[in-house]
Amino acid sequence: MGADRSTYPGKPERKKPTVRKGSASHARRAAEAKGNRAPATPVRQAGSSHARKAPPKAAGARQNPLGQTTLWTKEPTRGARDSGFGAALKAGLFGIGAVLVAIGRFFGFLARAISRSKLAVAAVAALVIIGGAAAIDLGMNWGKIYPGVHVGSLDLGGKTADEAQALIEGEYAVRLEGKEVLVFANEDASKNIESVLEQNQNNALAEQQSVEEAKANKVLWTADQESLAASFDTAALVEQALAYGREDGGIPARIQALAFGYDIKPAVDFDEDAIESLAAEVDAAIGDPRVNFDIAVADGIAQVTEGHDGDMVERRKFAAEISDAFLTEDNARPYFVAETEYAPIQITREEAQRTCDLVNAALSSGAEFSFEGTTWAASATDIGNWVKTRIVETDGGFSLEPYLDQDIAKGIVINHLNSSFEGDSIQVRFEVKDGERIVHTETDETIPVAGDAVSQLESVLFGSKEGPSGSAPLVEVASKRVPDTMTFDEALENGIISSIASFTTEYTIQPVSRQHNIHLGADLLNNSIIEAGGGRWSFNDISGDYNEEAGFQGAGAILDGEFVDAIGGGICQVATTVFNAVYESGFPVVTRHNHSLYIASYPVGRDAAVAYPDLNLVWENDSASDVLLDMSYTDTTVTATLYGVNPEYQVSTQVGEWQEGEKYKTKTTVDENLAPGTSYVKTVGSDGRKISIVRTVKDKNGTILHEDLFSSTYDPLNEVKVEGPPVKESESESRNENGAQTGE
Incomplete structure (x- = not known):
């Protein structure tokens, strides 16, 4: 209430302080206290004849809880209205x-x-x-960053959010544009940048090394804003700066910032997969990549795969080093030397064995799916083909968790349960319109809700450490009506279509022109449709001539038994990637040519060369539904994936023995820029050889559909030696006099 409650009617009378007799000091204090106290207001009980009556209220008077008048105002004349200014003035004076x-x-x-x-x-x-x-x-810091707060070299004290954002963007965000960061494998390589860059270009051009060999021999990697999807979150930095001294630390934080300063380090954000890919390449060259113990399932039986500790770059530290390099003020190419550190395994043999035992127990009895009167008994082999594992971080470390790959399983479940359709499975037709992929089912029947069914089975199989017990689990599959037209993603989610086969090949980043050609070739083939019932797909018909007019650049290619720089180099890697996806799908291959030189990066005998218009890759879709080819890529990989209704062809390969071919020859060229009498081998020679492989394709019931022979004859790779100019006679005599040897 705010008033002194000692004057309220009905309050008990306060006792007087007790004064001890015989004590002068106590008596004196009591007397002083009594003399200083204001006279008490008499307290009257309600209804007493002596109760004081309150005076009548005057107009405009206000009273406090004690009944005392505190403020007198004059009431306005009824019906009169003050002007806006007058009313505001009065209100202001009253408030003050x-x-x-x-x-x-x-x-x-x-x-x-x-x-x-x-x-x-x-x-x-x-x-x-x-x-x-x-x-x-x-008053001074409302909506502003507190004094002493810095982002990098920028003092943002007293700045508003907009002012701080403008400063940060002008100082740091612009540094990402056009900057290329170099990562070296060792100090020696970092001391001769131009020489290493040239060596990288030559290694990429001479493609006879496998990807693994090329990675192991690499000493330089480059990264730019595009390759790492680098971005700079200015808004987050401003938000962090504004929060310091408010919800972050409060008054003590403000005092600290004012006295000692508070620094927020600017950092670049990267795509995690891009950083992982680059770090993995560095590991392959200067470290020993960690391999976790895992499991592999074949013919319905899981087995433990080996693992070991490693020596790898620490990912967070690696990303921080790249970030610092991007944010350097110098416009020149920044660089640093990568370092590895001990990387213990995350999944031990014991943990992998636990997962292996769980999977084998789960698969032992298979499973049954029931849908509208149709039952499919899925075998251990059927389900085993869907089993994948993932590493899960826990409080005590890491665990290996099994799961079922729905992208594979959904389409197969539908194939076996959709007895309401004529034939073995639902049939689809693809259409690409204005860049959008559309799937036509040409039916409005119901189909099994395969995704939920697979999730239900996964929960039964792997939901407990012991796995299912006894007989095969029975999964009741619900139904849903499917529209006759849907988007690609909807059809994929519903299990109408699935990935039939997918294949990925790798390549080194350098040279950029080769990467450009691979990306361009993949874009030209992407979303191409192969019609059902014998439709044919032709590489050259879809891509057209891969020449300079079409946007292709000069890069590594094979010509007359040598690796040379030619327009369209790298396009054969796209063809090889598509061929291997088709090979593993089981679809018939009509036309395929091997390269003239053996390339160790690809599966043995499974490369595909194209050269417009003479060498082509052609294959056929013999299934009852359309097939769509999806092409995707990263900075170091290209992937071909076939989508449609999976015919479930079973593919096996028999690889023959290598046979000797023609011997290689040595070619020598002179480089006047080399020191006289010196030489080096630009291209290592290798003899020609031959090999044959046989692909056997069976239907889902195990009946052989066709056997395909793929024979490859590879020419020898000529050795190319580069020499400096010959030693002059005077120089030769001088060397002999000094005891030096002449010749090689």
């Missing part, structure tokens, strides 16, 4: 007066409290100082 009265009362209360206690004096003084400082702080 009320505030002054409140302040006066507050300080009056403080004065009375101070007169009674020295401790209160100190407390009040502290409160006044703190309150004043808080008021000043609030």
Whole structure:
């Protein structure tokens, strides 16, 4: 209430302080206390004849809880209205007066409290100082970053969010544009940048090394904004700067920033997969990549695969080093030397064995799916083909978790349960319109909700450490009506279509022109459709001539038994990737040519060369539904995936023995820029050889559909030696006199 409750009617009378007799000091204190106390107001009981009556209220008077008049105002004449300015002025004066009265009362209360206690004096003084400082702080820093807060080299104290954002973007965000970061394998390589760059170009051009060999011999990697999807989150930095001293640390944080400063380190954000891919390449060259113990399932039986500790770059540190390099002020190419550290395995043999035992117990009895009167008994082999594993981080470390790959399983479940359709499975037709992929089912029947069924089975199989017990689990599959037209993603989600086969090949980043050609070739083939019932797909018909007019650039290619720089180099890798996806799907291959030189990067005898218009890759879709070819790529990989209704062809391969071919020859060229009498081998020679492989394709019931022979004859790779100019006679004599040897 704010009023002194000692004057309220009905309050018990306060007892007088007791004074001990015989003590002069006590008597003196009591007397002093009595003399200083204000006269008590007589207390009258309600209904007493002596009760004082309150005076009548005057117009405009206000009374406090004690019945005392505190403020007199004149009531406005009824019906009269003040002007807007006058009303505002009166309201303002009234508000100021009320505030002054409140302040006066507050300080009056403080004065009375101070007169009674020295401790209160100190407390009040502290409160006044703190309150004043808080008021000043609030007024000066409202909506602004507190003094002493820095982002990198920028002092953002006193800046608003917009001002800080403009400063950060102007100083740091622009540094990402056009910058290329170099990562070296060792100090020696970093001391001769131009020489290493040239060596990288030559290694990429001479493609006879496998990807693994090329990675192991690499000493330089490059990264730019595009390859790592680098971005700079200015808004997050501003938000962090504004929060410091408010919800982040409060008053102590403000004092610290003002006295010692507070630094927020700017950092670049990267795509995690891109960083992982680059770090893995570095590991392959200067480290020993960690391999976790895992499981592999074949013919319905899981087995443990081996693992070992490693020596790898630490991912967070690696990303931080690249970030620092991107944000350097110097416009020149920044670089650093990568370092590896001990990387213990995450999944031990014991953990992998636990998962292996769980999977084998889960698969032992197979499973049954029931849908509208149709039952499919899936065998251990059927389900085993869907089993995948993932590493899950736990409080105590890591665990290996099995799961079922729905992208594979959904389409197969539908194939076996959709007895309401004529034939073995639902049939689809693809259409690509304005870049959008559309799937036509040409039916409005119901289909099994395969995704939920697979999830239900996964929960039964792997939901407990012991796995299912007893007989095969029975999964009741619900149904849903499917529209005759849907998007590609909807059809994939519903299990109408699935991935039939997918294959990925790798390549080194350098040279950029080869990467450009691979990406361009993949884009030309992407979303191509192969019609059902014998439709044919032709590489050259879809891509057209891969020449300079079509946007292709000069890069590594094979010509006359040598690796040379030619327009369209790299396009054969796209063809090889598509061929291997088709090979593993089981679809018939009509036309395929091997390269003239053996390339160790691809599966033995499974490369495909194209050269417009003479060498082509052609294959056929012999299934009852359309097939769509999806092409995707990263900076180091290209992937071909066939989508449609999976015919479930079973593919096996028999690889023959290598046979000797023609011997290689040595070609020598002269480079006047080399030192006289010196030489080096630009291209390592290798003899020609031959090999044959046989692909056997069976239907889902195990009946052989066709056997395909793929024979490959590879020419020898000629050795190319580069020599400097011959040693002049005078130089030769001088060397002999000094005891030096002449010749090679």
